[in-house]
Amino acid sequence: MKKNIGQTLALYPTPAVVVGTEVNGKVNWLLVAHVGIIGHDRIMLSMHKAHYSNQGVKTTGKVSVNMVDVDMLERADYVGCVSGAKTDKSKVFAWHPGEAGTPVIDASPLVMECEVVDNYETDTFDNFICKITNTYAEEDILNDKGKPDYSRLKLVLFEMPNYTYLRTGGEIAKCTKLGKTFRLQN
Amino acid sequence: MKKNIGQTLALYPTPAVVVGTEVNGKVNWLLVAHVGIIGHDRIMLSMHKAHYSNQGVKTTGKVSVNMVDVDMLERADYVGCVSGAKTDKSKVFAWHPGEAGTPVIDASPLVMECEVVDNYETDTFDNFICKITNTYAEEDILNDKGKPDYSRLKLVLFEMPNYTYLRTGGEIAKCTKLGKTFRLQN
Numbered sequence: 001m002k003k004n005i006g007q008t009l010a011l012y013p014t015p016a017v018v019v020g021t022e023v024n025g026k027v028n029w030l031l032v033a034h035v036g037i038i039g040h041d042r043i044m045l046s047m048h049k050a051h052y053s054n055q056g057v058k059t060t061g062k063v064s065v066n067m068v069d070v071d072m073l074e075r076a077d078y079v080g081c082v083s084g085a086k087t088d089k090s091k092v093f094a095w096h097p098g099e100a101g102t103p104v105i106d107a108s109p110l111v112m113e114c115e116v117v118d119n120y121e122t123d124t125f126d127n128f129i130c131k132i133t134n135t136y137a138e139e140d141i142l143n144d145k146g147k148p149d150y151s152r153l154k155l156v157l158f159e160m161p162n163y164t165y166l167r168t169g170g171e172i173a174k175c176t177k178l179g180k181t182f183r184l185q186n
Numbered sequence: 187m188k189k190n191i192g193q194t195l196a197l198y199p200t201p202a203v204v205v206g207t208e209v210n211g212k213v214n215w216l217l218v219a220h221v222g223i224i225g226h227d228r229i230m231l232s233m234h235k236a237h238y239s240n241q242g243v244k245t246t247g248k249v250s251v252n253m254v255d256v257d258m259l260e261r262a263d264y265v266g267c268v269s270g271a272k273t274d275k276s277k278v279f280a281w282h283p284g285e286a287g288t289p290v291i292d293a294s295p296l297v298m299e300c301e302v303v304d305n306y307e308t309d310t311f312d313n314f315i316c317k318i319t320n321t322y323a324e325e326d327i328l329n330d331k332g333k334p335d336y337s338r339l340k341l342v343l344f345e346m347p348n349y350t351y352l353r354t355g356g357e358i359a360k361c362t363k364l365g366k367t368f369r370l371q372n
Binding site: 001002003004005006007008009010011012013014015017034035036037038039040041042043044046048065067070073074075076077078079080081082091092099104110111112120122123124125127129131132133134135136137138139142143145146147148149150151155156157158159160161162163164165166167168169170171172173174175176177178179180182184 | 190196230259264265296309319324337344352368
């Protein structure tokens with residue numbers, strides 16, 4: 001028997017990312033974990049309008065989306081704690097410009113450069129809709145098919161109800177393998 | 187040195203959910219993992235327009251979003267393999283109606299009933315924007331604060347590049363704890 005716990009947002013865990021952009025001529029970083037995937041070619045970054053980074057996203061129309069692994073979590077957590085309006089966060093991560101000109105974090109094993117194509121605005125949030133321009137991966141996290149190996153990446157996940165970071169676990173199964181042999185008993 | 191692997195959608199892993207709705211008077215289920223969170227009160231379900239379930243979502247304006255744990259994965263994977271247009275999937279899961287009238291899966295430990303408030307439509311996808319009406323949780327997955335314990339839930343995650351289901355791992359840290367003590371070395 002389930003208990004009704006109210007209107008709890010429970011769609012967790014989600015991958016944590018550091019969003020990189022340029023605001024007033026300086027690189028700024030923000031930790032974001034309210035994210036989403038639209039179709040097969042777009043991602044969504046939900047960022048409260050009060051964030052300093054939002055100005056940069058709107059002005060430049062581009063961002064880097066740096067996946068967070070365990071080794072960079074302390075710095076990623078830090079850029080989620082302090083505002084770029086008060087603190088210069090440009091030196092928190094070593095980075096270099098990607099081919100599309102966004103700041104790609106050296107310590108992140110997997111980074112997407114994105115073009116911001118729309119804003120699905122709600123009362124207090126900018127929900128930036130982004131198309132992927134380039135994806136960069138450290139070679140040692142690619143498998144023999146040249147794809148990122150998520151069971152090796154040690155990506156950090158987020159859940160809001162207890163405000164906790166979680167690990168990504170190992171592989172359970174390939175999609176459609178279990179389902180293809182399933183037969184409903186009458 | 188990172189390698190440019192093209193426009194790879196890499197924002198994984200994401201939580202897998204079974205979306206429940208009513209289509210032509212019968213309950214139907216669909217596995218969805220391209221999802222997102224908007225602000226603090228909305229979720230987004232990205233569902234290809236060809237899916238049979240989309241008709242039900244549009245007609246009824248409501249859905250259940252059933253988080254998938256390891257024990258229900260075989261059936262969840264199955265409802266992602268076959269179409270409700272050809273196969274009656276209504277009996278794949280035992281369920282009961284939630285207070286808002288959506289089909290709540292008995293085997294799912296954590297379920298949101300949602301009202302569909304908008305559709306951020308793209309070429310081939312309906313991206314349903316949903317507000318949460320009720321959230322139901324099995325009592326044994328709630329912690330002493332009455333919140334879902336994500337380190338105990340065994341939720342299934344998805345990643346597209348290798349088409350794989352992954353486990354949710356254990357807790358790393360509480361958010362803002364690492365960041366609050368971080369000091370940048372000059």
